[in-house]
Amino acid sequence: MSDVCRITPDSDFLRGVLAEGGEDLKKCFQCATCSVVCDLARDTAPFPRKEMIWAQWGLKDRLVADPDVWLCHQCNDCSTRCPRGARPGDVMAAIRRETVLHYAVPRFLGRWANQPKYVPLLLGIPALLLGLVLLMGAAIPGNYPASLGHGTKIVFSYWNRLPQWVLMGFFGLFTLLALAAGIAGVVRFWRAMKAADARAGNTAVAKGLGPSIVAALRRILTHDDFGVCTAERRRWVSHFCVFYGFAALFAVSVWVMTARYNPLIPDDFVYPFSFWSPWRMLANLGGVLLTAGCLLMIWDRLREREHPVAGRFSDWALLATLLAVVLSGFLSEMLHYLRMEPHREIVYFIHLVLVFALLIYLPYSKLAHLAYRAAAMVYAEHTGRTRRTPPMHESDGHS
Amino acid sequence: MRPKAALVPVAVLVIVFPLGYTLVRSVLPRGAEAAQPFLDKPQTESARCVLGADTNDVRFHHMDYLKQIRDQAVREGKRGKVGLNTCRECHTSRERFCNQCHNAVNLQLDCFRCHYYP
Numbered sequence: 001m002s003d004v005c006r007i008t009p010d011s012d013f014l015r016g017v018l019a020e021g022g023e024d025l026k027k028c029f030q031c032a033t034c035s036v037v038c039d040l041a042r043d044t045a046p047f048p049r050k051e052m053i054w055a056q057w058g059l060k061d062r063l064v065a066d067p068d069v070w071l072c073h074q075c076n077d078c079s080t081r082c083p084r085g086a087r088p089g090d091v092m093a094a095i096r097r098e099t100v101l102h103y104a105v106p107r108f109l110g111r112w113a114n115q116p117k118y119v120p121l122l123l124g125i126p127a128l129l130l131g132l133v134l135l136m137g138a139a140i141p142g143n144y145p146a147s148l149g150h151g152t153k154i155v156f157s158y159w160n161r162l163p164q165w166v167l168m169g170f171f172g173l174f175t176l177l178a179l180a181a182g183i184a185g186v187v188r189f190w191r192a193m194k195a196a197d198a199r200a201g202n203t204a205v206a207k208g209l210g211p212s213i214v215a216a217l218r219r220i221l222t223h224d225d226f227g228v229c230t231a232e233r234r235r236w237v238s239h240f241c242v243f244y245g246f247a248a249l250f251a252v253s254v255w256v257m258t259a260r261y262n263p264l265i266p267d268d269f270v271y272p273f274s275f276w277s278p279w280r281m282l283a284n285l286g287g288v289l290l291t292a293g294c295l296l297m298i299w300d301r302l303r304e305r306e307h308p309v310a311g312r313f314s315d316w317a318l319l320a321t322l323l324a325v326v327l328s329g330f331l332s333e334m335l336h337y338l339r340m341e342p343h344r345e346i347v348y349f350i351h352l353v354l355v356f357a358l359l360i361y362l363p364y365s366k367l368a369h370l371a372y373r374a375a376a377m378v379y380a381e382h383t384g385r386t387r388r389t390p391p392m393h394e395s396d397g398h399s
Numbered sequence: 400m401r402p403k404a405a406l407v408p409v410a411v412l413v414i415v416f417p418l419g420y421t422l423v424r425s426v427l428p429r430g431a432e433a434a435q436p437f438l439d440k441p442q443t444e445s446a447r448c449v450l451g452a453d454t455n456d457v458r459f460h461h462m463d464y465l466k467q468i469r470d471q472a473v474r475e476g477k478r479g480k481v482g483l484n485t486c487r488e489c490h491t492s493r494e495r496f497c498n499q500c501h502n503a504v505n506l507q508l509d510c511f512r513c514h515y516y517p
Contacts, residue, residue: 146459152437154500156459163459222407236403244410251414264425268437274505278417285413 009058206384241293248286
């Protein structure tokens with residue numbers, strides 16, 4: 001016997017994993033079928049077998065510093081082939097949720113954003129803050145000035161009580177806060193990954209950071225990692241729709257928010273766009289894509305009767321928020337065209353509250369995966385954890 | 400290349416299209432129209448708009464003020480001095496003033512079906 005390794009399980013962590021989708025974790029008997037069938041795992045130190053035993057033992061420290069947890073795209077090739085029904089794909093998702101909670105800054109927001117009982121509070125805070133902004137405007141005689149420091153450009157607001165500069169200030173401030181919290185979490189995650197590799201003696205660097213970022217970005221944009229999934233091919237389609245729909249809406253939002261200061265816009269009239277303006281067409285198309293992707297995802301979850309996903313709050317919360325954001329957006333656009341006066345503003349208010357919730361809770365919700373998974377993918381490229389080639393299902397055709 | 404991978408450049412192109420469109424349009428020569436200001440300056444000595452002193456306020460709320468004036472005239476019978484005709488005294492060209500913004504947002508107005516405003 002060499003060293004004696006004393007294991008100190010983190011029972012809170014284990015309870016969290018078991019409660020949020022990893023309830024079959026303890027059925028695992030370490031046969032390693034999952035690691036063999038996973039096309040995303042690399043040949044040396046593959047996943048998710050090692051994560052399954054770490055999770056069974058409650059080794060939180062290892063799991064939260066493990067990039068492999070995030071390289072998994074939950075295609076569930078492993079879960080469908082698991083002889084024990086331990087659902088490693090779902091366990092990995094539960095571990096990711098625990099990881100987000102672990103790195104959440106401030107921690108209480110992480111706890112709130114992941115429990116159904118806090119939903120009224122989570123939506124109440126933005127509603128209250130936005131309500132206060134409205135009340136402050138109402139207290140000023142003649143409301144907020146429609147425009148501040150606008151130069152020559154004309155920007156109309158959707159609602160006179162919330163001129164563009166008020167919305168920009170409000171959302172800008174809170175987006176910066178969320179961004180700071182997100183960066184803090186990802187930096188801690190990155191350091192933990194480095195420290196874990198240093199302890200294990202893996203200090204090899206395969207690529208510089210710049211090329212690693214480019215390679216990871218290429219994989220994200222092409223949805224390459226979803227592409228090797230065989231059990232649920234449709235996930236490629238639904239995530240593609242949601243990803244690019246979201247990207248389109250984000251691009252239009254940034255354009256509108258900065259339009260007043262944008263020297264590229266030659267006209268003095270900036271906003272609103274006409275229906276056939278390329279920007280509005282892009283926004284509408286993005287909304288349609290996002291809706292279609294969300295509906296596909298919901299359909300896929302409801303179809304899966306053998307493994308009901310009703311208990312997984314963070315998953316449903318993100319899907320519901322995204323869908324509610326896009327549907328309330330479309331509804332307020334429709335009511336605007338119908339010129340229904342108080343209705344369009346009420347729906348717009350709800351839309352803003354939901355957008356606020358999506359933005360501000362980003363570092364704590366399931367949407368945090370866009371930061372953590374991206375970081376893990378860059379780290380994987382950086383340290384040479386690239387997946388095995390060619391993918392197993394193309395070479396030996398297992399079904 | 401898997402067939403679905405072809406969708407990626409399509410999606411990226413669609414997202415970048417409005418930016419490219421705006422860029423190209425900002426670079427292209429814009430002809431005689433560009434020489435004119437977006438909105439015609441009022442053809443008058445008076446610095447003050449009849450609807451209000453604050454240009455910004457009038458710009459963003461003129462529709463509310465005009466509707467208010469309309470309601471007073473047709474529902475309460477109170478006809479003041481201010482109306483579309485007084486607008487016309489300074490902003491002589493509808494095409495070069497009102498329509499500039501209204502056209503930009505495809506706004507269809509029914510004001511001018513009855514009210515003469517060249």
